[in-house]
Amino acid sequence: MRTSVSSLSILLLYILLLSSPLPLTQCGDLVDQICKKTPFYDLCVLSLKPNSGADVKSLASKMANLVLSNVTDTLNFIQGLLKEATGTSLERPLADCAELYIPVVKYNLPQAIDALIRGRYGFANYVFSDVSKQADACEKNFSGENESPLTDRNKLISNLCDVAVAIINILQKGF
Ligand SMILES: *[C@@H]1O[C@H](CO)[C@@H](O)[C@H](O)[C@H]1NC(C)=O
Numbered sequence: 001m002r003t004s005v006s007s008l009s010i011l012l013l014y015i016l017l018l019s020s021p022l023p024l025t026q027c028g029d030l031v032d033q034i035c036k037k038t039p040f041y042d043l044c045v046l047s048l049k050p051n052s053g054a055d056v057k058s059l060a061s062k063m064a065n066l067v068l069s070n071v072t073d074t075l076n077f078i079q080g081l082l083k084e085a086t087g088t089s090l091e092r093p094l095a096d097c098a099e100l101y102i103p104v105v106k107y108n109l110p111q112a113i114d115a116l117i118r119g120r121y122g123f124a125n126y127v128f129s130d131v132s133k134q135a136d137a138c139e140k141n142f143s144g145e146n147e148s149p150l151t152d153r154n155k156l157i158s159n160l161c162d163v164a165v166a167i168i169n170i171l172q173k174g175f
């Protein structure tokens, strides 16, 4: 009788351990786990921390909104530069970049963020990949004596998009 009681309690303990929620470290390190799957770990962590209790989808949303606010900020910056660049050789490439980023801010990114919320990850993924390419295209518009005043911004936008794409991939396919 004694042995059967103790083996029963061992069994109960075992069941309890198996059914207990994930260890805390595993939850707390979700940002870390996600960021390891992206091409820019440091940028990803910087962007997503602190974020206690968030799930993958809300972290993807946070990254998506950071892309939008960065592109919006850069578009405003370009429009400011354009006012002083009239008649100079910088006017054309700056205007080209503005033309490129205006629909991104007005339509593409808001639609992608909406798609993300609705679980249409394929579309969201497509848009963020495209915006990453647009940032590169803007940068390539400057050459020779027309040194780009947007290099750091374009690079940040492109990298943030690549991080967003990697996180949406996790949403689509798991880790
Ligand atoms: C752009 O992204 C960086 C990195 O996540 C963030 O620190 C910064 O606040 C963003 N800038 C804007 C204007 O949203």
Ligand SMILES: *[C@@H]1O[C@H](CO)[C@@H](O)[C@H](O)[C@H]1NC(C)=O
Pocket: 092, 093, 096, 137, 140, 141, 142
């Ligand atoms: C900028 O790029 C666009 C297309 O990406 C091109 O049509 C335009 O000529 C380029 N402008 C400059 C100054 O290179």
